[in-house]
Amino acid sequence: MKKIIVTLVFALMPALIFAQSAFDKYDGQDDVTSVIVNKKMFQMMGNVKNKESQQYLNLIKKLDNLKVFTTSSTRVSTDMKATAEKYIKSAGLEELMRINDKGQNVKIMVKSGAGATQVRELLMFIEGAGKENETVLLSLTGDFDLNDISMLTEKMNLPGGADLKKAAKNAK
Amino acid sequence: MKRLSALALLCIVLVSCNSEPTLQKYFVEKTEEKNFVAVDVSPSMFNIDKSKLTVEEFQAIETLEKINILAFPVTDSTRAQYEAERANVDAIIKSKKYQELMHFGSGKDGASVSFVGEENSIDEFVLYAKSDKNGFAVVRIIGTDMNPTAVVTIMSVLKDTNMNLEQLKPLQDMFNKNL
Numbered sequence: 069m070k071k072i073i074v075t076l077v078f079a080l081m082p083a084l085i086f087a088q089s090a091f092d093k094y095d096g097q098d099d100v101t102s103v104i105v106n107k108k109m110f111q112m113m114g115n116v117k118n119k120e121s122q123q124y125l126n127l128i129k130k131l132d133n134l135k136v137f138t139t140s141s142t143r144v145s146t147d148m149k150a151t152a153e154k155y156i157k158s159a160g161l162e163e164l165m166r167i168n169d170k171g172q173n174v175k176i177m178v179k180s181g182a183g184a185t186q187v188r189e190l191l192m193f194i195e196g197a198g199k200e201n202e203t204v205l206l207s208l209t210g211d212f213d214l215n216d217i218s219m220l221t222e223k224m225n226l227p228g229g230a231d232l233k234k235a236a237k238n239a240k
Numbered sequence: 241m242k243r244l245s246a247l248a249l250l251c252i253v254l255v256s257c258n259s260e261p262t263l264q265k266y267f268v269e270k271t272e273e274k275n276f277v278a279v280d281v282s283p284s285m286f287n288i289d290k291s292k293l294t295v296e297e298f299q300a301i302e303t304l305e306k307i308n309i310l311a312f313p314v315t316d317s318t319r320a321q322y323e324a325e326r327a328n329v330d331a332i333i334k335s336k337k338y339q340e341l342m343h344f345g346s347g348k349d350g351a352s353v354s355f356v357g358e359e360n361s362i363d364e365f366v367l368y369a370k371s372d373k374n375g376f377a378v379v380r381i382i383g384t385d386m387n388p389t390a391v392v393t394i395m396s397v398l399k400d401t402n403m404n405l406e407q408l409k410p411l412q413d414m415f416n417k418n419l
Binding site: 096097098099100101102103104105106108109111112113115116 | 341348355387
């Protein structure tokens with residue numbers, strides 16, 4: 069009996085670790101700047117009564133996790149790209165749009181939810197961002213409307229906000 | 241005063257039941273140690289003109305008990321100790337008691353925000369910032385049943401007060417020194 073449990077634990081371990089996130093390994097690396105916002109934070113922010121619009125607060129409550137990893141190291145960039153591509157395939161993300169502009173390469177992928185603009189996960193991968201030619205990987209999970217997201221990126225000053233706005237318009 | 245001593249007793253009881261290291265313990269241990277800078281701030285220090293507060297603001301301030309700050313400014317001679325202490329704090333912050341709200345940074349530099357308690361009755365807010373160049377600082381905002389709205393309100397009230405910054409001077413020096 070004990071053996072079976074041990075085997076089961078080992079068998080499920082990779083799944084558990086993977087379910088946590090494919091990108092967590094970048095958190096805390098020396099040449100990666102990361103921003104992680106947890107569900108609790110979103111819930112709290114959504115409960116704060118202040119001047120923010122109701123639309124914004126409603127959106128906030130629907131979010132689970134925000135992860136942004138930024139790096140200017142070529143080695144990590146390559147690794148990040150490979151991980152992202154692998155993840156896109158395994159998690160069944162669809163490409164929402166792709167932009168090539170002045171050496172900046174932006175890819176936005178989504179995992180669709182119930183409606184046409186409902187999204188369970190949004191993954192943005194930017195190469196050649198900013199002056200230092202940075203690579204940015206942004207992952208946002210929850211159950212939200214694509215139209216609301218551009219509002220969020222504007223408020224939080226996240227990268228790729230303008231591109232997302234375009235994406236939301238095209239998806240309509 | 242009675243309430244405070246009851247609370248202190250409760251803390252002692254809770255801590256003694258719990259073998260896990262907590263920031264509470266860590267603060268007590270390290271406050272007296274040299275190389276550490278400790279600052280305790282009580283709400284009375286903020287010079288808040290209570291007559292000017294709204295009811296909401298007043299209630300929010302009432303839930304706040306004190307703010308404890310513990311910092312370790314790093315110098316060449318304390319580098320080794322810094323690494324050890326930073327690892328200690330890292331481990332404490334990662335324990336289950338402290339629910340993380342968010343964190344950012346890279347490797348040895350960064351900051352995080354965590355809390356203790358329930359979502360709508362927060363006992364303690366923990367801000368933790370570290371920088372390989374300057375050192376680290378842990379800020380504990382302690383209260384009873386604080387809610388997120390109250391915390392935001394407290395922040396905005398504090399911004400408007402002319403806080404007695406004299407006591408925070410050692411901290412300022414620490415961060416100015418290396419800039």
